Amino acid sequence: MASITIRDVRKSYAKMQVVHGVNLDIASGEFVVILGPSGCGKSTLLRMIAGLEEISGGTIAIDGKVVNTLEPRERGCAMVFQNYALYPHMSVAQNIGYSLKVAGVPVAERAQRIQAVARILELEHLLDRKPMALSGGQRQRVAMGRAMIREPKVFLFDEPLSNLDAKLRVQMRSEIRKLHRRLSATSVFVTHDQVEAMTLADRLVVMNGGRVEQVGTPAEVYSRPASRFVATFVGAPAMNMLEGEVTLDGLSLLGGSRKLNVSRAGLPVGSKIAVGIRPEAVRLVAPGTPGALDATVDLVEELGAGRVIYVDLDGAAFSVVTSETAHPAPGSAVGLQFSEADLHFFSSETGSRLDVFKASMPVPAL
Amino acid sequence: MVERTPILNFFTHLILFVGFVFCVAPFVIVAIAASHSLKEVNDVPMSLLPGSEFWVNIKTAWTTADLGPKLFNSFVMAAGVAAGKVIISALTAFSIVYFRYPGRMLIFWLIFVTLMLPLEVRIVPTYAVVANVMSPYQAILDVTGLSWLIEKVSGVQVSLSLGLLNSYTGLIMPLIATATGTFLYRQFFLTVPDELTEAARMDGAGALRFFIDILLPLSRNNMAALGTIMFLWAWNQYLWPLLITTDASHATAVTELKQLIPNVGGIPEWNIAMAGTLIVMLPPLVVVVAMQRWFVRGLIATEK
Ligand SMILES: Nc1ncnc2c1ncn2[C@@H]1O[C@H](COP(=O)(O)OP(=O)(O)O)[C@@H](O)[C@H]1O
Ligand SMILES: [Mg+2]
Numbered sequence: 290m291a292s293i294t295i296r297d298v299r300k301s302y303a304k305m306q307v308v309h310g311v312n313l314d315i316a317s318g319e320f321v322v323i324l325g326p327s328g329c330g331k332s333t334l335l336r337m338i339a340g341l342e343e344i345s346g347g348t349i350a351i352d353g354k355v356v357n358t359l360e361p362r363e364r365g366c367a368m369v370f371q372n373y374a375l376y377p378h379m380s381v382a383q384n385i386g387y388s389l390k391v392a393g394v395p396v397a398e399r400a401q402r403i404q405a406v407a408r409i410l411e412l413e414h415l416l417d418r419k420p421m422a423l424s425g426g427q428r429q430r431v432a433m434g435r436a437m438i439r440e441p442k443v444f445l446f447d448e449p450l451s452n453l454d455a456k457l458r459v460q461m462r463s464e465i466r467k468l469h470r471r472l473s474a475t476s477v478f479v480t481h482d483q484v485e486a487m488t489l490a491d492r493l494v495v496m497n498g499g500r501v502e503q504v505g506t507p508a509e510v511y512s513r514p515a516s517r518f519v520a521t522f523v524g525a526p527a528m529n530m531l532e533g534e535v536t537l538d539g540l541s542l543l544g545g546s547r548k549l550n551v552s553r554a555g556l557p558v559g560s561k562i563a564v565g566i567r568p569e570a571v572r573l574v575a576p577g578t579p580g581a582l583d584a585t586v587d588l589v590e591e592l593g594a595g596r597v598i599y600v601d602l603d604g605a606a607f608s609v610v611t612s613e614t615a616h617p618a619p620g621s622a623v624g625l626q627f628s629e630a631d632l633h634f635f636s637s638e639t640g641s642r643l644d645v646f647k648a649s650m651p652v653p654a655l
Numbered sequence: 656m657v658e659r660t661p662i663l664n665f666f667t668h669l670i671l672f673v674g675f676v677f678c679v680a681p682f683v684i685v686a687i688a689a690s691h692s693l694k695e696v697n698d699v700p701m702s703l704l705p706g707s708e709f710w711v712n713i714k715t716a717w718t719t720a721d722l723g724p725k726l727f728n729s730f731v732m733a734a735g736v737a738a739g740k741v742i743i744s745a746l747t748a749f750s751i752v753y754f755r756y757p758g759r760m761l762i763f764w765l766i767f768v769t770l771m772l773p774l775e776v777r778i779v780p781t782y783a784v785v786a787n788v789m790s791p792y793q794a795i796l797d798v799t800g801l802s803w804l805i806e807k808v809s810g811v812q813v814s815l816s817l818g819l820l821n822s823y824t825g826l827i828m829p830l831i832a833t834a835t836g837t838f839l840y841r842q843f844f845l846t847v848p849d850e851l852t853e854a855a856r857m858d859g860a861g862a863l864r865f866f867i868d869i870l871l872p873l874s875r876n877n878m879a880a881l882g883t884i885m886f887l888w889a890w891n892q893y894l895w896p897l898l899i900t901t902d903a904s905h906a907t908a909v910t911e912l913k914q915l916i917p918n919v920g921g922i923p924e925w926n927i928a929m930a931g932t933l934i935v936m937l938p939p940l941v942v943v944v945a946m947q948r949w950f951v952r953g954l955i956a957t958e959k
Contacts, residue, residue, distance in 0.1 A: 341853050362859035374850035378872040387868075388858035435858070 291352040291365065291442035291475050292317045293338065299346035300333050300499075308333055309499045310347065315492075318473045320466075324486040325496035326522065331479045332447055334496070338477060339445050340364050351443065367436035368445040372452065373428045375420040375435075382407075382416040385434040406434045409468075426457045433468070444469075446478040450485060462488055483523050487511070495519045515642050517635040520565050526597055526608045528565045532637065535560040543603045547582065561637035568597065568610040570631035573617070574624040581624035586617045600625070682936075689713070689930040696926040708926065716931035720914045721903075728826075729890055729908040730938065735827040736889035737882045744836025744881065745874065749866055751837070752844040753852070769834045774895060785825045785899055788817040821902045830889055836881050843877050844870065879949030887939050908935045 293315040300308035308330045315321050323331045336342040338349055340361035348355050356364045375384050382403050383390075389399045407413045410430045420428055429449060436444060446465075450458045466489060469476055480486050486493055487507040495502045495510060495518075503515035514520035514528075521527045533542040535558055541548055542564065574581050584600040584607060595612040600623060609625065617623050634643040684703075688696055691706035716722065751763050774781065783790060793814070796802040806812050819825030847870065855865045871878075896907045903911075915931040917923045943950070 339857065341856065361856045366857070368854070368857045370850045370854060372848065372850055374848065374854035376851065376854070376869055378869075378875075387855075387860075391859045391864060435854075439858075 293443065293475065293477070294350040294353070295334075295338075295347070296350075297347035298334070298337060298344060298349060300330070300337060300342065301345045306345075307499050308337075308345075311496075311499075311501050313494060313501065313504065315475060315477065318475055320469050320476045320478065320489060320491045321494060322478045322480060322486040322490035322492075323494045323496055324480060324483060324490075324523070327481055329496045330499040331481075331496050335368075335445050335447055335477060335479050338364075338443070339366050339368050341368075365442035366445055367439050367441035367443070368447065369432045369436050369449040371448045373420070373432040373449075375428060375431055377420055380417050380419060381412060381423070381431050381434075384420065384431055385412075385438050388435070388439050402438055406438045409437070409471075410434050425453050426461065429453065429457075429461055430464075433465075437468075437472070441474065444474050444476040446476065448480055449478075451480070451482070458485070465489065483525065487523075493523075495522065497522070513642070514565075514633065517563055517565070517640040520633055520635065524567060526568050526610065528567050528633070529571075529607045530635075531564045531566075531602075531605060531607075533562050533564050535562065540564070543605055547603070562643065563635045563637050565633035565635065566627055566631055568608040570627050571607075571609045572626045573598065573609060573611055573613065573615070574626045576622040576624045578624040578626065581626040584623055584625055586619050586621050586623055588619060589616065598623075685929045685932055685936075688926055689933050691926045693922070693924060693926060696929075697923055709930070712926050712930035713934065716915055716927045716934060719927065720908075720911045720931055722908060722911070722931065722934055724904070725906055725908040725911045726935070726938065728823075728905055729935075731823055732826045732830075732892075732896070732907055733886045733889040733938075735823060736830045737886040739827060739831040740836045740885040741878050741882050743831055744840050745866075745871070745878070747837045748840030748844055749870065752841055753862065766834045766837055769832065770838075773833065774829060778894065778898065781829050782898060785819045785829060788819060820899050821905045823905070825899050826896060826905065826907075827889075830892065830895065836885065839877060839881055840874065843874055847873060876949050876952045879946050880952075883942060883946040883950045886942050890939050 293313075295311055295313040295315075297310045297312060298308060299306060299310055311334060313321075323334065325331045333342060337344050338351075340356065340359060340363075344357050348357055350356065351364060351366075376387065379387065382400075385406055386399045386403045389402060394402075403416070404413070407416055410433060412427070412430055412434060415423065415427060415431075420431065423431065432449065449465075450461050453461060462485060465478075478486075478489055490507050492504065493507050493510045494504050497518050503510055503519045505513075505515075510519060510523055514523060517530070521530060531542050531547075533540045536548075537558055539548060540562065576583050582602060584602045586598060587601050587606075588599040590597040590599070595610055596616070598609045598611060598617060600607050600609065602625070607625070635641065636643055687703060687705050688701065689712050690709035691701070691712075692708045695702060695706050695708075747766065751759065751766075787793075793802070796805075802812075819828070851869065852865065855869055860868060891909060892907070893909055897910045900906045900910070912928075912931055912935055915924070915928040917925065917928065
């Protein structure tokens with residue numbers, strides 16, 4: 290077990306900088322998930338921790354010891370790769386035991402440790418097979434075994450589940466979680482799948498464009514997104530965003546067609562802001578209900594347990610998740626109701642969260 | 656392309672058969688000629704029915720050209736070239752694909768250029784070097800005036816000399832120094848996923864360990880293919896062995912075949928010459944048949 294301290298870490302390829310000064314503290318035994326869209330630099334950051342990628346600036350320390358110039362094998366990290374990266378010519382047992390072989394562990398001890406790992410991962414009956422003869426899920430477990438056998442201080446995962454089908458992914462997710470509970474080794478898990486991220490993480494690191502947007506527990510990130518990017522990236526369907534402008538008596542939304550009575554709290558009149566509301570926080574009511582916003586239904590998506598209703602709000606797309614059985618037909622009018630506490634405000638310029646508003650219900654402008 | 660109709664089937668088989676006849680006919684004629692007596696083989700036209708002198712001719716060819724030791728020489732040369740090529744090519748390709756160092760591209764292009772300079776083109780300087788491996792160093796000493804200095808100071812005349820004429824080393828070395836194998840390996844190494852390299856690094860394997868434990872086993876098929884091609888190529892070499900083996904003890908089977916070919920005005924013993932040809936053709940044939948399975952796999956597909 291080990292803590293990881295990342296200080297102002299940067300990475301440039303040729304002239305292009307892809308990681309811009311990341312700071313992160315990972316506690317010993319913690320399961321941290323780095324979440325971000327494809328190309329945001331999360332793999333690069335992980336590979337810098339692993340030692341597979343040179344660090345262009347800043348420092349990475351494992352257990353207080355700066356590891357910038359150490360070879361991967363000297364850092365005590367093990368990694369699970371997206372495409373498993375099993376050695377095709379070696380059997381499962383040889384794959385799992387290769388690092389011990391390299392380290393010169395005697396054959397008897399090696400065999401015993403391979404057995405122990407295989408038992409945990411339920412791979413005992415497959416030890417003599419070649420990777421070619423395994424299913425995706427089995428290969429995945431072999432890759433995990435290969436990481437586990439070294440008893441590393443840190444586990445690194447680079448989108449290890451993205452090649453599995455949906456059902457297997459859910460199953461492997463819970464297996465990884467169980468494994469972490471059992472080994473409680475510090476783990477860093479990279480993914481672009483927010484469901485994976487929310488379910489696995491002790492703490493979530495949301496990245497965008499080579500920067501960390503927010504660090505927090507999944508619940509914190511969901512309920513108090515630190516930026517407009519995080520707000521729309523985390524949660525499905527994405528949070529609804531309405532563009533607005535600060536006016537003398539509050540906010541005007543959607544180019545002035547709706548109004549929101551809030552205190553300006555020092556923001557200059559004319560500042561552009563965005564108001565967010567989660568689809569789950571919106572209630573459907575009869576059109577014309579006092580205080581509700583009237584909208585037209587565009588499309589209804591059945592989810593089984595509930596449904597997503599996409600509506601048109603003065604030209605802006607807006608989604609609502611409801612578990613009610615009422616099934617509004619496309620084209621029909623509905624009312625949208627929500628409470629002030631569920632509104633999120635972001636600066637349109639910087640995208641950062643604004644907690645200065647006290648909102649009340651928007652009332653349709655005349 | 657996978658269409659199957661009787662007419663199409665017929666034509667594909669016809670084409671296949673014609674091709675087969677074209678390939679096999681010369682061998683059949685050689686074998687038949689090798690079975691005739693001196694009189695029969697010189698009949699015009701030669702009878703295409705096998706004669707009865709086959710084993711006699713084989714024995715005569717074997718003793719006349721002293722093929723036993725010559726086949727051994729050929730085998731040592733061909734095996735040496737094949738092994739040397741496989742090792743050198745794998746190592747150079749490994750260096751070019753997996754390491755970043757100054758001058759890497761320059762070295763890559765220098766190797767590439769050797770493709771355009773086959774042995775035949777640079778045979779005179781190569782001969783000079785093989786005749787005395789030390790001659791380039793001697794030249795450096797002479798040009799820089801060092802040999803003059805050494806002679807003045809110590810009274811010893813510097814004259815470096817190490818000849819490789821009439822030796823297996825001399826036969827093999829210059830044939831190894833070409834680039835074809837390097838490119839075959841380079842192409843293969845480029846298809847090995849980066850993740851595999853990184854997984855080996857995470858497992859603590861250094862460069863050499865990775866090469867031996869991962870890359871070499873994965874390139875087994877390529878090795879077999881390259882080894883086979885190079886064995887055949889070296890076995891069939893004529894000019895180079897002819898040039899550097901002035902002494903019959905190091906001559907190869909292919910060059911010694913000349914002994915069996917009738918001189919102008921001599922006895923036209925073509926039956927013996929054909930029998931000798933058959934003997935000399937046999938080892939490469941055995942190698943191809945034995946390696947066929949690996950060979951084909953190495954050339955067409957990379958194992959996924
Ligand atoms: N070897 C490389 N050379 C140049 N650019 C690279 C290299 N590896 C990654 N990048 C760039 O760095 C950015 C981040 O990549 P990566 O960390 O792999 O993203 P992801 O978040 O999808 O894992 C991408 O824009 C990618 O194009
Ligand atoms: Mg990635």
